[in-house]
Amino acid sequence: MKTAFQNLLYPKLDFLKGKKLLLATSGGIDSMVLVDLLLKENFEIAIAHCNFQLRGIESFEDQKFIENFAQKNNIPVFITQFDTKAFAEDYKLSTQVAARELRYNWFYELLETENFDYILTAHHADDNLETFLINLSRGTGIEGLTGIPQQNEKIIRPLLAFSRNEIEAYANENQIEWREDSSNASDKYLRNKVRHHIVPLLKDLNPGFLSAFQKTQDYLQQTQGMAEDAAIMVYQQVAQEANDEIHFNLKKLKKLSNYHSYLYQWLSEFGFSAWKDIYALADSQSGKQVFSPEFRLVKNRDFLILSPLKNLKETSEFLINENTTDVNFPIKLSFSKVDSVIETSNKTIFTDVDKLKFPLILRRWNEGDVFEPFGMDGKSKKVSKFFKDEKFSLAEKEKTWLLCSGNKIIWIVGKRADERFKVSETTKNILQIALS
Amino acid sequence: MKTAFQNLLYPKLDFLKGKKLLLATSGGIDSMVLVDLLLKENFEIAIAHCNFQLRGIESFEDQKFIENFAQKNNIPVFITQFDTKAFAEDYKLSTQVAARELRYNWFYELLETENFDYILTAHHADDNLETFLINLSRGTGIEGLTGIPQQNEKIIRPLLAFSRNEIEAYANENQIEWREDSSNASDKYLRNKVRHHIVPLLKDLNPGFLSAFQKTQDYLQQTQGMAEDAAIMVYQQVAQEANDEIHFNLKKLKKLSNYHSYLYQWLSEFGFSAWKDIYALADSQSGKQVFSPEFRLVKNRDFLILSPLKNLKETSEFLINENTTDVNFPIKLSFSKVDSVIETSNKTIFTDVDKLKFPLILRRWNEGDVFEPFGMDGKSKKVSKFFKDEKFSLAEKEKTWLLCSGNKIIWIVGKRADERFKVSETTKNILQIALS
Numbered sequence: 001m002k003t004a005f006q007n008l009l010y011p012k013l014d015f016l017k018g019k020k021l022l023l024a025t026s027g028g029i030d031s032m033v034l035v036d037l038l039l040k041e042n043f044e045i046a047i048a049h050c051n052f053q054l055r056g057i058e059s060f061e062d063q064k065f066i067e068n069f070a071q072k073n074n075i076p077v078f079i080t081q082f083d084t085k086a087f088a089e090d091y092k093l094s095t096q097v098a099a100r101e102l103r104y105n106w107f108y109e110l111l112e113t114e115n116f117d118y119i120l121t122a123h124h125a126d127d128n129l130e131t132f133l134i135n136l137s138r139g140t141g142i143e144g145l146t147g148i149p150q151q152n153e154k155i156i157r158p159l160l161a162f163s164r165n166e167i168e169a170y171a172n173e174n175q176i177e178w179r180e181d182s183s184n185a186s187d188k189y190l191r192n193k194v195r196h197h198i199v200p201l202l203k204d205l206n207p208g209f210l211s212a213f214q215k216t217q218d219y220l221q222q223t224q225g226m227a228e229d230a231a232i233m234v235y236q237q238v239a240q241e242a243n244d245e246i247h248f249n250l251k252k253l254k255k256l257s258n259y260h261s262y263l264y265q266w267l268s269e270f271g272f273s274a275w276k277d278i279y280a281l282a283d284s285q286s287g288k289q290v291f292s293p294e295f296r297l298v299k300n301r302d303f304l305i306l307s308p309l310k311n312l313k314e315t316s317e318f319l320i321n322e323n324t325t326d327v328n329f330p331i332k333l334s335f336s337k338v339d340s341v342i343e344t345s346n347k348t349i350f351t352d353v354d355k356l357k358f359p360l361i362l363r364r365w366n367e368g369d370v371f372e373p374f375g376m377d378g379k380s381k382k383v384s385k386f387f388k389d390e391k392f393s394l395a396e397k398e399k400t401w402l403l404c405s406g407n408k409i410i411w412i413v414g415k416r417a418d419e420r421f422k423v424s425e426t427t428k429n430i431l432q433i434a435l436s
Numbered sequence: 437m438k439t440a441f442q443n444l445l446y447p448k449l450d451f452l453k454g455k456k457l458l459l460a461t462s463g464g465i466d467s468m469v470l471v472d473l474l475l476k477e478n479f480e481i482a483i484a485h486c487n488f489q490l491r492g493i494e495s496f497e498d499q500k501f502i503e504n505f506a507q508k509n510n511i512p513v514f515i516t517q518f519d520t521k522a523f524a525e526d527y528k529l530s531t532q533v534a535a536r537e538l539r540y541n542w543f544y545e546l547l548e549t550e551n552f553d554y555i556l557t558a559h560h561a562d563d564n565l566e567t568f569l570i571n572l573s574r575g576t577g578i579e580g581l582t583g584i585p586q587q588n589e590k591i592i593r594p595l596l597a598f599s600r601n602e603i604e605a606y607a608n609e610n611q612i613e614w615r616e617d618s619s620n621a622s623d624k625y626l627r628n629k630v631r632h633h634i635v636p637l638l639k640d641l642n643p644g645f646l647s648a649f650q651k652t653q654d655y656l657q658q659t660q661g662m663a664e665d666a667a668i669m670v671y672q673q674v675a676q677e678a679n680d681e682i683h684f685n686l687k688k689l690k691k692l693s694n695y696h697s698y699l700y701q702w703l704s705e706f707g708f709s710a711w712k713d714i715y716a717l718a719d720s721q722s723g724k725q726v727f728s729p730e731f732r733l734v735k736n737r738d739f740l741i742l743s744p745l746k747n748l749k750e751t752s753e754f755l756i757n758e759n760t761t762d763v764n765f766p767i768k769l770s771f772s773k774v775d776s777v778i779e780t781s782n783k784t785i786f787t788d789v790d791k792l793k794f795p796l797i798l799r800r801w802n803e804g805d806v807f808e809p810f811g812m813d814g815k816s817k818k819v820s821k822f823f824k825d826e827k828f829s830l831a832e833k834e835k836t837w838l839l840c841s842g843n844k845i846i847w848i849v850g851k852r853a854d855e856r857f858k859v860s861e862t863t864k865n866i867l868q869i870a871l872s
Contacts (some may be wrong), residue, residue, distance in 0.1 A: 139648030202572075205626060206573045209573055212574055220577075226698070229669075230665040233665075233666065264658065296720040
């Protein structure tokens with residue numbers, strides 16, 4: 001006789017009848033229950049097991065357990081072994097994220113090559129609740145609270161509406177064999193605290209807690225979807241894409257009282273994190289900029305312009321404002337007002353502030369560039385000739401930066417200063433500029 | 437000497453210096469601490485206390501305590517008494533919601549009449565966390581998770597970034613006198629469980645839990661704001677307002693994969709709750725309708741039309757589809773296929789289904805309406821003449837509904853059937869229509 005649990009579950013899975021299903025099977029209680037439930041109703045299933053090699057001999061015993069189970073029940077089985085630790089190190093991922101990445105990539109590969117219709121996983125309602133609470137404990141955006149969806153493209157989670165209790169009860173009644181779930185130890189520690197101490201108290205507040213929680217997650221998913229819609233709609237109104245750059249129209253954007261939310265939404269995927277600086281940028285003078293590891297955001301009159309650094313390094317101009325003390329990109333420069341010229345070197349020059357036109361410009365050299373080399377009595381020289389005379393390699397030339405005041409060169413950075421900006425007897429304010 | 441708590445708090449309150457502040461003061465620890473903190477820095481404050489008369493003599497002792505405190509400290513004080521229970525009953529509100537309504541209305545009244553700049557309340561970070569968990573336990577949308585904001589128009593909550601522990605520590609160090617907070621007993625029961633059992637475990641997961649939680653709520657507020665923007669932007673694209681009605685263009689709306697979210701967002705404020713029916717409406721035939729206590733949503737070709745019932749009662753047509761068994765609005769009718777004519781009465785008629793044109797129309801009578809009264813051998817009569825002959829009052833006429841097939845009257849409901857739709861010897865299918 002079928003249990004109430006089965007009578008609730010099976011009608012929901014009608015659409016999987018006749019489909020080729022691949023079950024992600026760790027060997028833990030949840031996945032072994034799902035396998036049993038599907039076997040009992042003659043679904044067309046195969047099982048896939050990843051050996052992440054994270055717990056030595058235990059990992060191989062899990063694998064063996066799955067292989068035996070598949071053989072005994074005459075089910076097709078796919079097994080793979082990952083060097084999870086190495087993968088995590090190579091891609092600078094946490095072990096957990098690495099394992100997830102490897103697992104789902106392989107599942108999708110099998111889906112493709114073996115012509116499965118769907119991948120099934122055994123996540124249940126308590127998994128979502130535990131993850132919600134763990135993310136909450138660390139601080140999170142809405143994406144950390146919405147939970148794994150019941151269906152996401154080709155991945156289906158048939159047990160997501162059911163509780164851990166229901167699954168454990170089924171396992172006991174049906175004498176399901178299983179092995180303790182494998183998972184990252186520190187995550188397990190946190191998860192166990194949540195599972196054994198916090199979740200029971202929450203369920204105690206309201207006997208219908210878990211189903212109320214599922215409704216909450218449904219609502220949050222709806223809200224998240226609408227927020228994403230808004231991000232797209234506002235983007236279409238204020239952003240223009242051109243030459244790998246995105247130009248955000250600040251006049252239009254700032255009509256929205258919550259425009260910070262939009263900047264956050266758009267820019268976080270480009271690796272930005274200095275939000276205070278970015279929000280200040282919207283109100284700052286032209287030339288101010290904020291960097292993420294691979295992108296630059298620069299204020300340019302009524303626009304914020306997002307550019308990939310790889311482009312910038314070759315083609316762009318970097319503006320340096322009057323009160324700047326440190327520039328960290330594309331090269332490291334420091335600026336300080338000093339009382340007297342100390343010691344000029346390749347790496348340090350001294351200039352007459354009152355001759356400079358701000359913002360200064362830091363840029364690559366062009367074919368036509370001309371300067372007046374320091375100590376040459378005001379004779380001008382082509383930059384290309386200077387390179388030739390100094391026997392610069394092509395690589396050296398390409399690496400060279402020019403610091404300019406308007407269209408005049410102040411410094412071929414690290415190589416030679418210009419005569420026109422040098423400190424003289426009439427100089428009142430001295431600016432020391434150093435390369436580090 | 438100032439504590440770390442004070443050193444963190446006061447700089448944030450600089451903008452309140454020189455302003456006239458009204459402090460909502462229950463007499464509980466939180467509000468008495470806030471009063472003390474502001475007195476010590478010479479802010480210009482007055483205190484306002486509501487006696488909700490919910491706990492008999494205790495409520496009056498709270499009031500007395502506040503009056504004495506104000507006198508001793510020479511602070512202006514405003515006291516009011518509410519018949520909270522009666523108000524809650526009159527407006528069908530929970531005691532808690534009634535108390536909040538009364539409280540804030542009165543505060544805003546004082547703000548106006550006494551020229552205060554701001555209302556201050558003593559809500560703190562744990563209040564927000566507890567409310568979050570209580571709402572989570574019951575199931576909630578994002579609005580139940582975002583928390584009270586630090587500033588909401590004229591209301592400011594200076595302690596919102598601080599924990600209950602910090603406030604209690606300050607109360608102890610400064611020997612603050614206070615009285616146990618009053619609150620709804622059943623809410624208190626739930627809140628105490630959350631406060632004493634669940635919150636400590638969550639804080640135990642992460643020592644920085646509370647500040648991580650505040651960031652989470654900030655992010656959720658941002659997401660909520662964006663979702664609200666989306667609701668407005670999509671509304672502008674798909675909705676047209678005319679004559680108290682809103683017409684939603686389904687062709688445009690259904691281009692969005694998540695259009696259910698938008699219908700939910702727009703329609704919940706009109707009191708709708710039958711979401712499954714509403715979502716089905718978008719795919720159903722013209723004439724189908726769903727009701728909220730004061731509104732109707734009807735499918736009409738490519739539109740969903742929202743109308744206030746007060747309008748409909750006077751002017752609109754209600755469509756009744758072929759398979760309808762019960763109509764509940766604007767009057768109660770039931771439809772059933774029967775094998776033979778049982779007993780015709782004012783309240784029950786029998787019609788030949790095959791003569792009816794669906795959807796049937798239920799509408800008010802018009803001046804030119806003509807029908808063929810049952811039993812009059814096919815002679816036609818003006819409905820207005822019928823009313824006159826039957827000596828109907830104006831009120832009776834206005835209350836009368838006509839059930840029609842196309843432009844032919846089937847029944848002056850509850851008064852007289854029409855000859856043309858009666859059951860005859862050739863009738864194959866009989867429809868019984870009853871008014872209840």
